[in-house]
Amino acid sequence: xxxxxxxxFSTTNxxxxxIIVISLLLFSLLIGISIGSVSIPISNIIMVIIGKxxxxxxxDHVEPMLINIIWNIRLPRVLLAMFVGSSLALAGAAFQGxxxxxxxxxxxxxxxxxxxxxxxxxxxxGITIPFLGKMTLPIFSILLGFLTLLLVISFAKLINRHMxxxxxxxxxxxxxxxxxxxxxxMIALTGEELRQIxxxxxxxxxxxxxxxxxxxxxxxxxxxxxxxxxCRELNALSFGxxxxxxxxxxxxxxxxxxxxxxxxxTGSAVAVSGTIGFVGLVIPHxxxxxxxxxxxxxxxxxxxxxxxxxxxxxxxxRTVISPTEIPIGVITALIGGPVFGIILFKAxxx
Amino acid sequence: MKKWMLLLLSIxxxxxxxxxxxxxxxxxxxxxxxxxxxTETEVDDAVDKVEEYPLxxxxxxxxxxxxxxxxxxxxxxxxxxxxxxxxxxxxDMVIARSDWCNYPQEALELPSVGQMDFxxxxxxxxxxxxxxxxxxxxxxxxxxxxxxxxxxxxxxVVPNSESFEGVYEAINxxxxxxxxxxxxxxxxxxxxxxxxxxxxxxxxxxxDERLTVWIEIDPTLWTTGKGTFMHEILETINVINGAHExxxxxxxxxxxxxxxxPDVIVTTYGYYVENPKEQxxxxxxxxxxxxxxxxxxxxxxxxxxxxxxxxLAEGVxxxxxxxxxxVFNN
Numbered sequence: 001x002x003x004x005x006x007x008x009f010s011t012t013n014x015x016x017x018x019i020i021v022i023s024l025l026l027f028s029l030l031i032g033i034s035i036g037s038v039s040i041p042i043s044n045i046i047m048v049i050i051g052k053x054x055x056x057x058x059x060d061h062v063e064p065m066l067i068n069i070i071w072n073i074r075l076p077r078v079l080l081a082m083f084v085g086s087s088l089a090l091a092g093a094a095f096q097g098x099x100x101x102x103x104x105x106x107x108x109x110x111x112x113x114x115x116x117x118x119x120x121x122x123x124x125x126g127i128t129i130p131f132l133g134k135m136t137l138p139i140f141s142i143l144l145g146f147l148t149l150l151l152v153i154s155f156a157k158l159i160n161r162h163m164x165x166x167x168x169x170x171x172x173x174x175x176x177x178x179x180x181x182x183x184x185x186m187i188a189l190t191g192e193e194l195r196q197i198x199x200x201x202x203x204x205x206x207x208x209x210x211x212x213x214x215x216x217x218x219x220x221x222x223x224x225x226x227x228x229x230x231c232r233e234l235n236a237l238s239f240g241x242x243x244x245x246x247x248x249x250x251x252x253x254x255x256x257x258x259x260x261x262x263x264x265x266t267g268s269a270v271a272v273s274g275t276i277g278f279v280g281l282v283i284p285h286x287x288x289x290x291x292x293x294x295x296x297x298x299x300x301x302x303x304x305x306x307x308x309x310x311x312x313x314x315x316x317x318r319t320v321i322s323p324t325e326i327p328i329g330v331i332t333a334l335i336g337g338p339v340f341g342i343i344l345f346k347a348x349x350x
Numbered sequence: 351m352k353k354w355m356l357l358l359l360s361i362x363x364x365x366x367x368x369x370x371x372x373x374x375x376x377x378x379x380x381x382x383x384x385x386x387x388x389t390e391t392e393v394d395d396a397v398d399k400v401e402e403y404p405l406x407x408x409x410x411x412x413x414x415x416x417x418x419x420x421x422x423x424x425x426x427x428x429x430x431x432x433x434x435x436x437x438x439x440x441x442d443m444v445i446a447r448s449d450w451c452n453y454p455q456e457a458l459e460l461p462s463v464g465q466m467d468f469x470x471x472x473x474x475x476x477x478x479x480x481x482x483x484x485x486x487x488x489x490x491x492x493x494x495x496x497x498x499x500x501x502x503x504x505x506x507v508v509p510n511s512e513s514f515e516g517v518y519e520a521i522n523x524x525x526x527x528x529x530x531x532x533x534x535x536x537x538x539x540x541x542x543x544x545x546x547x548x549x550x551x552x553x554x555x556x557x558d559e560r561l562t563v564w565i566e567i568d569p570t571l572w573t574t575g576k577g578t579f580m581h582e583i584l585e586t587i588n589v590i591n592g593a594h595e596x597x598x599x600x601x602x603x604x605x606x607x608x609x610x611x612p613d614v615i616v617t618t619y620g621y622y623v624e625n626p627k628e629q630x631x632x633x634x635x636x637x638x639x640x641x642x643x644x645x646x647x648x649x650x651x652x653x654x655x656x657x658x659x660x661x662l663a664e665g666v667x668x669x670x671x672x673x674x675x676x677v678f679n680n
Contacts, residue, residue, distance in 0.1 A: 037605040065608065065638045072635030073604050126622065134629075192568075192622040199570045199601070207571070207604055209634045323606030324596055325571075 017291045021304040025082075028311040032078040035315060037322060038069065045070055076213050080205045081314040081328075082307035083216050084273045085283075087223065087265035089306020092280030093287070093298055094227050094262045097234040098255070099165050106266040106280035109168070109259070110175035114148025115141045115270035116201065117179045123197050124186045138215055138271040145267030148175060153259065163255055165241075202327035203276035205314055212272045219268035224303065226261030230254055231295035238293070276329050278336040279306055279313075285340065289347045309336075407527060410485045410509035417504055420529045421480035425463060425473055427491065428484035430659035431508050432457050434521050435482070437537055437660035440528035446476050453653065453661070466490045474501055482524065485510040511658030512579050514545065514586070520658055537660050544663035545586070548670050551677045552588040561673055564592040564612035564641065567652075568619050569629065571602040579658065587670040589614075608639055614673050615641040618656070620649030648672045 034040050044062050048070045051058035059067055091106035099108065106112065118141035121127070129136045152171050153163075160167040183201075190197060227234075233254040236244035244251060269276075283306045287298055313331040320326060406416045425446045426432040432451040435444050441456055449465045451457050463473045467490040473481070481498055483491060485507055495505050506527055511517040518538045525534020555561075565573050565580060574580040575596030584591040592610045593602065617626040627647040636642045650672070654665030671678045 037603065037609045065611075068635040068638050069605055069608060073608070076634075126624070128624065192619070195568050195572055196570055204570075207633075318603045318605075323593070323602050323610075324600040325603045 014291070014297050017297070017301055018304075021301055021308070025304050025308040025311075028308040028315075029078060029082070032081070032311040032315050033070065033074050035319060036069070036074055038066070040066060040070060040074075049075070072209065076208065076210045077205055077314065078311055079213050080208050080216065080272060081310045083213065083220050084205060084269045084276065085279055085310025085313075086303045086307035087216070087220055087269040088276065088280040089283035089309070090224060090227060090299060090303040091262040091265040091269075092306075093284035093295070093302040094234060094258055095280075096284055097238045097293075097295055097298075098258050098262075099169055100238055100240070101165075101169065102285070103281075104169070105277075106262065106269070107176070107275070107277075109149070109172040109263065109266070110152050110179065111145045111149050111263045111266045112270045112275055113176045113179035113183070115145030115267045116275055117148075117183055118142070118144030119200055119271065119274070120183050120186055120197055123193050123200065124190055126193070135211055135215065138212060141271035142215075142219075142267050145271060146263070148179065149259070149263040149267070151175065153256070162241075163252070168259075199327065200274045203274035203329040203332075204317075204325075204327060205273050205310075206318070206325060208272060216268045216272050219264045223261045223264035223268070226257055226264070228299055230258050230261070231299050234258065234295040234299075238295070274329075276310070276332055278329075278332040279310055282336040282340045283309055286343060289343055403529070405527065405529075407506065407523070409505075409523070410507040411488070413505075413507070415504050415506050415527075417480065417527060419479075421478075421504075421527065423476070423478045424480045424482060424528070425476060425478040426451065426482045427463070427466070427468055427487055428482070428508065429453065429653070430511075430520070430657040431482045431484055431524055433657060433659040433661060434524040434537075435528065438521070438525040438528060438530040438533040440524075440530055443528060445478060446473070468494065470494050470497055473498065474503075478503055480527065481505045482508060482527075484508045512577070513582055516579075517541070517658040517662060521660065541660070541663050545666065548587060548663070548667050552670055552674055554677050555588050555674055560588055560590050561613040562590040562592050562610065563614045563616055563673060564607055564610065566615060566617045566619070566626075566630075567599075569623055569626070571604065571607070573600060573602055574598075575600055580655070583655070583666055583669070587666060587673070589670075589673055604633075604635070608635060611639055612641050613644075613646060615639075615647040616669065616672070617647070617649045618652035621651070 030042065030045075033045050034042060044066060047058045047062055048067055051062070051067075052071055062070075088106050092104070095104040095106060095108055096102060098104075101108075119137050121144075122137045122140050127136055127140070128134075129140075132139055152168075152175050155175075156163050156167045156171045159171070187194070187197060233244070236247045237251075237254075237258075241251060266280075284298065284302045287302045287305055291297060291301060310328070310332070313335060314328050316335075317326045317328045317331045403420050404416055404418045406414060408414050422443055423445045424435065424440065424443045426435055426444055427448050429448070429451045432444065432447050433453055435441060436454050436457060441454075444457065444460060446461045446463050447457050448468060449462050451460075451462075461472075461476070463469050463476075466487040481495070481503055483495055483505055488495070488507065495507075499505050506523070508520050508523055509516065511520050518541070521538055521541075522531075522534050525531050525537075563584060565584070567573060573593040573596065575591070575593040575598055577598050581591050581594065592607070592612045593600065596602075615630060617630070620626050623629070626649050627645075630636065630647050631642060631645070633642075641647055650665070650669055654661045655669060656665075
């Protein structure tokens, strides 16, 4: 693994990878919206989208049931899968570079445990805050995710003013375990809500609708910008903090920005879809193996790939044994594991 | 995060079995219409009859259990079994129950030995002379039951009921071991009569008038498909189970329900989720579903429907009335 982090960043033309991943994303979006319980012709999809957004009369040409399925169910579901996949892959790539640790993933820092705890509390106690309604769960979850981040960072700072990487990893692991045990405690005490809690923990983008998409977009944009503006610093940091200092990186501030950006992405992704594994670990490695470790390209490529990957995983989750759904986390692991193994094998075999 | 996934999965599949013993708000329960607890005199009659003790029976898991004398201190570990005990007139022999046993009212006053995964020490301290367990609870209590047997207390495992026949078998077994065989037969024939009258009414619905029903057992679209008892109940009352192509329990995809376009939606989780009907009415994209358009969304008390016990006929009739009110209104 080591040499992928320290290999010379190639300055070759990077247009081809972008063309590949963007085509992949467009392809996923298209088949994700078109395939399902009913197959929907592309012409109908385009008519409904244009009809809903700009020119309503177009909708008269499409069956009401199809309009419902495209606009209220499939489109928000596919978009949510895309944003969640992108968020997780980008946060994972940033954490791996930042912590100089190939095993890091978006959940390393404990933000996800906080967000998961928030969701499980809402399900366990059946909390509904009046004006939030069914948005109680994701909002509560995001808040708890951030509270966890603040605690982790303050704790790490208390131990070590410079926030050494090891300190951050250890703190994250401690918090994850502690919050995880609280979740397990609630699971042990739960009665009827068990199926909902477990379903949520295994991850799903079904039955979320536009509200969840709207909830995640601002976090996604903010987090993505924060990380993309720091890709040069991530490059410097992945050579080690001393080197970064010599290169003139303002370490403290940059570190906080990177942590915060990745946490925004992770916390919001977990809040809207549960804890979906593997995306944040595997996609960044794949992109790194294929196109190098320069964060300037790694971050955007991983973002696009992650989105496409999760759209396809969700497509499989809802169609393989339709009408029954498979939890999306199961699919990401089933595909991600072997594919990653093959690529790693091919790339590393000397 | 990942560590407890495995644990979760195992609990999760086990949890499917728990659906069979949902506990609901007791205050909301109506008085039983048809099945009555036998009166004192009838119980006495049954006791006076010379029962064949020592009695040897083979239980659901093939164990030969011998009861030397008539059991006087019974612990019941399953709600359906508790209901059956009281119905056959063995209620005064029950000394403890499980957390889920919430019917009849007298059962609630008894001490509890915990959930399906009962507290062994409490159970042993009560010194029962018979423990009635249930096949559906073995996944969590199997090992503990071995310890109960080792302590010299007979354990009879009541079989799972996946059909009406199975319900009769279970009732029969409980009646037999407590020396109330006749009362058991009476309850079974009451049930048979009640089912027959429901079936007779719904048979007026012709094949093309049959309605499609979506059974929702929790808000994340879990349902009961082929091979489940609920499915058999639906078939019996001349209803098309929208999930008839799914084997066993399964989680459905939203789109398939919209394509299925059920005429009626029945939820069974109203006792732990508020306003299931309103929540379904608000689901984006469900407006084209017939059940939503016509507001044919009902929550049923799942205890009567999910427990293979003496109140099953009530649950079945309630469900049939909701779906086909027209044939019951005369």
